[in-house]
Each structure stands twice: as structure tokens, then as C-alpha cells.
Amino acid sequence: MAKVGRSYICARSVYRACVTMRAMTGMRDDSAQQKRKHRAWWPKGPDSRWRRRTTWTIGIVLLTWLLTWLGIPPLVKYGLQQVASDRLGRSVTVGEVDFRPWSLALTLRDLAVAGPDGAPPQLQVQRLHANAAWQSVFRLGPVLDALQIDDPSLSVTHQGEGRYDFDDILQRLSGGTDEPSSGPLRFAIYNVELRGGRIVFRDEPRSGTHEVNNLTLSVPFIANLDSQREVKVRPHLAFRLDGSTFDSQTETTPFTDDHQTDARLKLDDLDLTRYTAYLPADLPVALSSGRLDLDLRLSFTQQPKVRLKISGDVAARQVVLKNRQSAELIAVDGLRVRLTDLAPLEQSIHADSVSLENPRLHLGRDAQGRLNLAQLTTSSPAQASRSDMGGTDWQVRVDQLAISAGQVNWSDQGVPGG
Structure with a gap:
């Protein structure tokens, strides 16, 4: 009996060991199967490294897009409302900000700049859309493929003596900074479109109101940074002023090498004295009379480089300038300038000819020995603040x-008998 019992126990132990070994073998098989599946999905070798790098790159790009899509709008909104408000001295509000990182498109809605002392908003823009190009990173300057401004509304009030309700903004902007200027900002903005614009001009001294509505402006590009981008708009200016309609003419030569687009601006017999009341009150001279004729051509070319060029004729007639004591300083019966190349963004002027017909210059010296023209160059505080803005x-x-037929008249109060 003892031998039988020992045999039973031994057989039972062997059985348990076999069951355990089988279970362990099955676990090894399952683990090996999983490893084989893993190797099949992500094999070792050069292909495996390439797949890992590609997967990580795609993941990082998607994560960056997600973070910028969620993070840029509140940052832009906060920055505009805080920084712009401090800079302008007026409350600046933004309703909605949308940013698309995959196309670098930024859209602002319901942008508003408050008016002075609780007045209605000075500026309102229903929608502002800017589409940046990746060239901005490499050019170290903003390059925009498109800039769209929809339904802007500007309110301006003339308070008399050349003062306006936005003078406080100009004064803050012209305050200057202690940082040295590094030169003009380099930029390239393409396909600029302003649609549905409105300007309300209130003239308090004359109790009148002028209104510009249905303002449409299209500009192929504004750039001082050479950058070749696709141009989709033609130059165009149209508006209604107090019920009168104005619409510009454009000419395009899309099949030439320079892709030139021209716009023409023509004015005949414009009385300049109608607008002297709106000039700054601190100017040392006043326009007593003068009429203006314009026949200008604005040319937008892309080859050999991006450029805005203005050419044509500027003519003025019966121009008289007087000082603050209403004494005549400069007068000319006719002034004609034939522009060959005016490049405002490059700050250069090339005139083929300048002709003066019967100019009259009145020079004089007062009892203290001061020249009358030298006194004109003495800037007022407002002019000095504007000059501090810098520029080349x-x-x-x-x-x-x-x-x-020119003449120069001289009077000297420092000499007996003048």
C-alpha cells in the first residue's frame, strides 16, 4: 500500500508539472506571436527608422497646428485690445479672431476704435482678413498674399482752425521712441481689397457733413520688399461723394513680361482754397489762391522687380502763398511738373521737366535782422513732434x-528807408 500511495503522489506531481509546462509554453507562444505581429507592423532596419521619423514629424506638425489654432486667437485678441489701446490712447475692441495655421490666414471681425470722450466709434471694420505667405519667415519681413477689408466705417470731425477729433491719436503716435531706428520696415502686401467703405466727415464750423460711401479700392500690391507672388486683382477706385459717383479707369497688359497694370487718375480745375480750412492750424503759410490739374498714371509692375511707379503731369495755376500776417510770400501764375518716375515706397522722384511761369518771390528782413523765409522753417511743437517720427x-x-518772367522783391526794415 505504501508503494501504491507513493506512485499515486508521483503521478499526480508529474501531471501537475506537465500542465504547468504546457501553460508556460502557451504563454511563450502567445508572446512570440505578439512579437511577430509587432515586427510585421514595425520591422527593424532602415525602413523602420524612416517610418518612425515620419510618424513623429506628422504628429509634431499636427500638434503644432492644434496648439496654434487654439492659442493664437486669444493671444492676438489680447494683444490688439491691450497694446493698441495703450498706443492709441483709445479703447480698441475685437469681436472674434480666427486663425488657420495650415494656410497662415488670420481673420478679425468687429474691430472698433473708440471715439473721443464717449463719442461714437472713430473706426469700425466688420471683417479684416490677412493671408500670410511662408516667405515672411525667410524674408524677415511680412509678405501677404491677400489683405481684405470689408465694410470699414470712419468718422472724422473737423473742429475748426485745422483741429480734428483724432489729433490726440496723432500726437501719441508721433511721440517717438528712444530706440534707434533701423530703417523703414520691409514688407510686401499683395491683392489689397477694400470693399463697402464709408467715411463721414463732419465740419462743425460750417455745420456741414460730407459722406463717402460705396468706397471700393483694389491695389495689386504695396511693397518695398522684392517678392514674386500671384496677383489676382486689378487697380480700381470707386466711390460716391455726396451723391456724385467716381470710378477709375484701368488698363492691364497680362501677356507682357512685366505683367504691368495701369490706373489713371485725372482731375481738372480743382479749386484748392476749398480745402485750406482743413489744413493744420500751425502751418507757417496759408494758401490764398490756387487751382490744380492732374493727369497721372499709376503703374504696377512685377518684372524685373515689384514696383509702383507714378508718372504724368501735375499743373497748378494762380498759386499765392501768404504768411501768418497775410503778407504775400510766393506767387506763381503757372507751375507744371512732368513726372517721369515717382516711386513713393522707394522715396524717389524723377521729373523730366519743371516749368515756372511768372514766379514772384518776396524776400525781407525785419528790424532784428531775421529773414522772413527763415522764420518759416522754425517748427512749432506739433511740427517738431511730427518730425521726430524719423524716416529717410x-x-x-x-x-x-x-x-x-520771374522776379524777386526785397525789403529790409533794418535799413533806414527799407
């Missing part, structure tokens, strides 16, 4: 200057 000097070139 303009380059002016005149090929031909013609003066006919």
Missing part, C-alpha cells in the same frame, strides 16, 4: 528747369 530723405532728380 527723399531723392529728387530734375532733368530740366525752366523759369520765365
